[in-house]
Amino acid sequence: MTQTLAAATMAAYRRAAGCIAVITLTNPPVNTLSYLLRESFYETFRRANADAEVKAIVICGADGKFCGGADIKEFAGKFSGPSLVALIDDVEQSKKPVVAAIEGMALGGGLELALGCHYRIAHTKAQVGFPEVTLGLLPAAGGSQRLPRLITLTSALELITTGRRISAPEALKLGIVDKVTDKNALDMAIDFARDIIGKPLESRRLSLRTTPCPPDVESFLDEALASIRKHSRGAIAPLACLQAVRASVYSTFDEGLKKEQELFKMLLTSGQARALQYSFFAQRATKKWSMPSGATWKNTSARPLRKAAVIGLGTMGRGITVALIKAGIPVIAVEMGLKQLEAGKTVIMSMLEKEFKKKQLTKAYREMAAFTLDLAKLQEVDLVVEAVFENMSLKKQIFQQLSSLCSADAILCTNTSTLDIDEIASVTTTPHLVVGMHFFAPAHVMKLLEVIYGPRTSPTAVATAMQLAQQMEKVGVVVGNCNGFVGNRMFKLYAEQAYFLLEEGAIPEQVDQVLEDFGFPMGIFKVSDLSGLDIEWKIRQEQGLTGPKQIPGGSFRHRAGGRYSPLLDILCERGYLGQKTGQGWYLYEKPGGRVPTFNLWLHKFLEEYRELHGIQKHYVGQDEILERCLYPLINMGFHILEERIAASPEDIDIIYVFGYSWPRHWGGPMFYASMVGLPRVLDKLNYYHEIHPDIPTLEPSSLLKKLVANGSPPIGTWGAFIKEHNSKL
Numbered sequence: 001m002t003q004t005l006a007a008a009t010m011a012a013y014r015r016a017a018g019c020i021a022v023i024t025l026t027n028p029p030v031n032t033l034s035y036l037l038r039e040s041f042y043e044t045f046r047r048a049n050a051d052a053e054v055k056a057i058v059i060c061g062a063d064g065k066f067c068g069g070a071d072i073k074e075f076a077g078k079f080s081g082p083s084l085v086a087l088i089d090d091v092e093q094s095k096k097p098v099v100a101a102i103e104g105m106a107l108g109g110g111l112e113l114a115l116g117c118h119y120r121i122a123h124t125k126a127q128v129g130f131p132e133v134t135l136g137l138l139p140a141a142g143g144s145q146r147l148p149r150l151i152t153l154t155s156a157l158e159l160i161t162t163g164r165r166i167s168a169p170e171a172l173k174l175g176i177v178d179k180v181t182d183k184n185a186l187d188m189a190i191d192f193a194r195d196i197i198g199k200p201l202e203s204r205r206l207s208l209r210t211t212p213c214p215p216d217v218e219s220f221l222d223e224a225l226a227s228i229r230k231h232s233r234g235a236i237a238p239l240a241c242l243q244a245v246r247a248s249v250y251s252t253f254d255e256g257l258k259k260e261q262e263l264f265k266m267l268l269t270s271g272q273a274r275a276l277q278y279s280f281f282a283q284r285a286t287k288k289w290s291m292p293s294g295a296t297w298k299n300t301s302a303r304p305l306r307k308a309a310v311i312g313l314g315t316m317g318r319g320i321t322v323a324l325i326k327a328g329i330p331v332i333a334v335e336m337g338l339k340q341l342e343a344g345k346t347v348i349m350s351m352l353e354k355e356f357k358k359k360q361l362t363k364a365y366r367e368m369a370a371f372t373l374d375l376a377k378l379q380e381v382d383l384v385v386e387a388v389f390e391n392m393s394l395k396k397q398i399f400q401q402l403s404s405l406c407s408a409d410a411i412l413c414t415n416t417s418t419l420d421i422d423e424i425a426s427v428t429t430t431p432h433l434v435v436g437m438h439f440f441a442p443a444h445v446m447k448l449l450e451v452i453y454g455p456r457t458s459p460t461a462v463a464t465a466m467q468l469a470q471q472m473e474k475v476g477v478v479v480g481n482c483n484g485f486v487g488n489r490m491f492k493l494y495a496e497q498a499y500f501l502l503e504e505g506a507i508p509e510q511v512d513q514v515l516e517d518f519g520f521p522m523g524i525f526k527v528s529d530l531s532g533l534d535i536e537w538k539i540r541q542e543q544g545l546t547g548p549k550q551i552p553g554g555s556f557r558h559r560a561g562g563r564y565s566p567l568l569d570i571l572c573e574r575g576y577l578g579q580k581t582g583q584g585w586y587l588y589e590k591p592g593g594r595v596p597t598f599n600l601w602l603h604k605f606l607e608e609y610r611e612l613h614g615i616q617k618h619y620v621g622q623d624e625i626l627e628r629c630l631y632p633l634i635n636m637g638f639h640i641l642e643e644r645i646a647a648s649p650e651d652i653d654i655i656y657v658f659g660y661s662w663p664r665h666w667g668g669p670m671f672y673a674s675m676v677g678l679p680r681v682l683d684k685l686n687y688y689h690e691i692h693p694d695i696p697t698l699e700p701s702s703l704l705k706k707l708v709a710n711g712s713p714p715i716g717t718w719g720a721f722i723k724e725h726n727s728k729l
């Protein structure tokens with residue numbers, strides 16, 4: 001096994017144009033600088049350096065990919081083999097000119113290696129960057145010291161602290177690469193290397209330079225610190241990146257390297273780095289979907305999509321239309337009335353125009369959108385996305401029509417956030433082609449797509465929806481059919497607890513502050529005001545929890561078998577719908593206002609409400625807010641795993657990171673639970689359930705109890721317990 005790997009992983013050596021040594025980094029799929037590659041590179045580079053016939057060296061990557069950086073999997077173990085810092089030092093100190101031929105990508109350690117080279121030549125489509133910060137790390141093979149010595153401090157700081165990847169033309173403008181070509185970068189690098197043989201190299205060694213600084217560097221760095229603190233939402237890596245760059249200003253190169261190492265070691269052992277690296281692999285794992293039937297991404301093919309239709313041009317339908325066109329799929333956009341069609345068309349065309357200006361689209365977009373009232377046009381399409389109101393009878397009516405109008409093999413998707421896919425499919429003649437696609441608003445921006453299969457959905461329909469997610473550059477996650485699917489089913493408990501906390505004595509400002517300190521960009525009440533309280537109100541009505549369809553049998557504060565908070569309903573009934581009406585949980589300067597301020601009415605109302613219902617107000621502390629909001633949500637995650645609605649904790653975590661702005665440096669709810677410790681989560685749920693026996697969702701799930709009873713195994717091994725848990729044998 002090791003031998004096979006060793007054969008595939010190497011720094012391959014060959015000679016070109018007589019006197020040029022070409023070293024090819026070879027470690028599929030993205031030529032990461034793993035232990036084996038570093039070992040091989042060390043030998044190969046020495047060989048090239050020692051060979052008197054070699055006058056210059058070119059470094060490139062196999063299969064048109066320079067290098068994807070360090071092997072992230074190796075961060076979890078002990079470092080062995082030659083260090084990247086030392087290898088790059090060898091490269092920079094070489095007396096023979098060394099040229100990097102960058103094709104595909106030079107990321108992280110890959111870019112650091114390229115910065116050690118004396119020249120860099122990139123293909124125009126290549127990307128370069130330091131994504132370490134997104135993994136909870138910093139460029140620690142001299143990158144944080146060499147980049148600021150090469151380009152402006154402002155750009156170096158921005159690239160290192162954000163992890164933004166840039167195109168080769170931008171890298172050329174900034175001065176990171178020396179030449180860009182749309183031909184073969186390796187051929188160009190070889191020619192270039194031949195031309196520079198014998199030329200002095202001293203000025204090309206970045207470690208010998210000093211960092212060029214703006215006039216008032218101290219206040220520049222102070223402002224940068226304040227801005228990073230404001231935007232990093234509790235993430236520590238951006239701050240460490242800044243400290244490393246700061247060292248490049250005030251220290252010698254060697255001292256700077258020491259500081260870089262010190263900060264790297266601190267980050268590497270932090271929980272945040274573990275969470276972010278987990279998230280990196282979790283995101284990739286969602287592509288490898290499976291269904292309980294045994295169908296998987298490997299054994300199922302997607303249908304080609306030449307044309308799609310979107311039905312319903314409200315906010316969601318508009319965003320979906322734009323997302324499809326951005327993915328290169330022509331769309332027939334359908335509405336039921338002329339007025340709605342015209343309104344939808346105007347907004348969609350202006351959204352497309354904006355995307356075009358941002359260079360996200362080519363000119364052809366005008367021809368890619370057709371607008372019609374005529375459902376007969378749907379005959380031509382391979383896929384339909386229905387995006388009308390969240391109303392079961394309306395959706396069923398539409399799917400019945402689709403069934404007779406569309407071609408027999410058209411994939412029929414419903415954009416629903418809660419409704420039963422199977423019930424919708426039941427009115428069609430092709431239930432196997434019906435699949436749920438839960439987009440998140442704004443649909444042309446938000447990355448997440450929940451792909452929902454019902455009991456009759458075919459693997460082909462799922463594969464096609466997942467393929468479409470990829471085409472739209474979204475993260476698709478395949479989930480089973482249940483009320484609210486994964487994301488909203490869990491979110492419901494998060495929101496519910498927040499309302500209960502208001503009833504018990506908290507105020508929206510307090511709850512939001514705790515959630516924002518945790519790392520959410522906005523607390524739940526601000527989010528509710530922003531999206532409009534009536535969204536949840538309509539869902540509650542549809543579920544028979546409130547309104548004219550309310551299921552009889554409950555009481556004012558007890559419905560559907562447990563405690564119920566009618567606070568949101570009361571606000572909606574009074575017309576307090578959030579930002580759009582100028583008042584919700586907060587007060588706004590005017591309808592449509594954006595700045596939340598103290599809502600005196602709400603505070604008085606909460607006092608009266610508590611008094612009226614005999615609720616004993618208590619002091620709600622920060623821990624209680626966080627635990628009451630997050631632990632029931634996590635507990636529901638365990639139920640969802642038990643029921644196999646989500647195939648893995650990774651799937652749940654990715655849904656939360658990409659759809660609900662869960663702070664990525666906490667990995668996602670399930671990873672967070674594993675970091676906090678499952679016994680603690682279990683104890684706290686038991687504790688709160690004892691105090692609030694009328695909230696059944698606080699009762700710990702049996703899977704959580706089982707995992708704790710088994711010594712709280714690592715998250716990567718939960719799958720075995722779930723299988724065992726579900727086994728009917």
Ligand SMILES: CC/C=C/CC(=O)SCCNC(=O)CCNC(=O)[C@H](O)C(C)(C)COP(=O)(O)OP(=O)(O)OC[C@H]1O[C@@H](n2cnc3c(N)ncnc32)[C@H](O)[C@@H]1OP(=O)(O)O
Pocket residue numbers: 029030032068069070071072073084105107108109110131132135137138139140141281284285
């Ligand atoms: C002391 C030295 C410190 C150095 C710091 C570093 O270098 S940290 C690493 C910095 N590099 C990165 O963060 C790059 C991460 N990778 C990517 O962004 C992308 O994978 C890519 C390189 C742009 C390629 O994207 P593409 O969409 O083509 O492929 P995938 O993302 O699906 O990746 C293919 C498989 O390769 C695995 N993989 C990619 N990069 C790494 C890596 N750096 N380490 C380990 N594994 C990596 C990825 O997980 C995929 O694996 P599968 O098993 O096929 O899912």
